[in-house]
Amino acid sequence: MENNSTLRLDRTDIEILKLLQQNARMTNKELAAKLDLTITPIYERVKRLEKTKVIRQYVALIDADKTGKGLMALCMLRLEKHTKDKLAQFEDHISKIPEVTECYHLAGQYDYHLKILVKDMNAFQDFIVNKLSTNQNLTNIQSSFVMKKITDTTAIPL
Incomplete structure (x- = not known):
């Protein structure tokens, strides 16, 4: 089908x-x-x-390093409660944070995967403390920092 x-x-x-x-x-x-x-x-x-929305939009791809957003963090998150309201509340909260450039709802060990772009480690700490951790339903954050991009494309394989 x-x-x-x-x-x-x-x-x-x-x-x-x-x-x-x-x-x-x-x-x-x-x-x-x-x-x-x-x-x-x-x-x-x-x-x-x-x-038909096969082409959703046209954009300019910008080099994050050249705009002062050179630290990329990948964060895996767990939520305490998984009710429809709590998930919607979390997703609404995340969608309003400009440092979060990608967010995926997952099946598996973690509930969400975030891609974060910030200036440096101080900016990342500020992001965690003052933006991400303000959500009361968040129980666990595991962060990794990108040392080198091996592939980086927005192209869909056709």
Whole structure:
């Protein structure tokens, strides 16, 4: 059974997505030239991919080190209570903290995995004490610090 949210993508759609993942500023004219098509079908395909939310948004990828946010921490969290209200309250709290750039609800030993970007260890301590630990349902935080990025991409394998 096919997932209703999955759109059938043909080879041309996939090539458009690959090219846009490499350079989201590529114009329809440039896409058409790369794919040996005319501009109109490319335009229509891109609009369909946007309308169906296959393409959710276009963004600029920024180097965290160059913006003074060079310390990346990965935090694994456990909550005390797992009721629907407590989970929603925690997720609402986390979604309002700008240092949290990614948050995943997990199955397994931990309940959540966070990616945190801050300036330095002092900023991380401030984050833990004054932002993360203020949630009363939090029972355990285990943090690891990234020493080196081996792979770092936002591209979806197609």
